[in-house]
Amino acid sequence: MAEDRFDLLQGTLGLVILKALLGGELHGYAIARWVEETTSDVLRVEEGSLYPALRRLEDRGFIAAQWGLSENNRRARFYGLTAAGRRYLKAEAERWLEFSGAVTRVLRAAPSLA
Secondary structure, eight states, rough: OOOGGGEHHHHHHHHHHHHHHTTOOOHHHHHHHHHHHTTSSEEEOOHHHHHOOOOOOHTTTTTEEEEEEEESSSSSEEEEEHHHHHHHHHHHHHHHHHHHHHHHHHHHHSOOOO
16 A cells, blocks of 8 residues: 555665666666565655655765666666665664664563553
């Protein structure tokens, strides 16, 4: 259900985009679809957030872009991870997993939410 989906917070969007690109180069629409498919439509990436985030990642040297043809034979920018992007993804993923684990422990702690 669309109303059950969550918009990604800006702070996590870069991390999610980098993870999507770990498997290889993708264009913007494919990145957004990957996120939705991977999260069973729980998370969504809106166009108005995606392209500025891609630009920020490119400006920081974490991704590189080049023009190519999409699966529909349309001209599209394809984004790929750089070595710096891989290092950043690894470090940030470790921090995020530690943080989310801590929040999970808090939510499961007594007193119960039920």
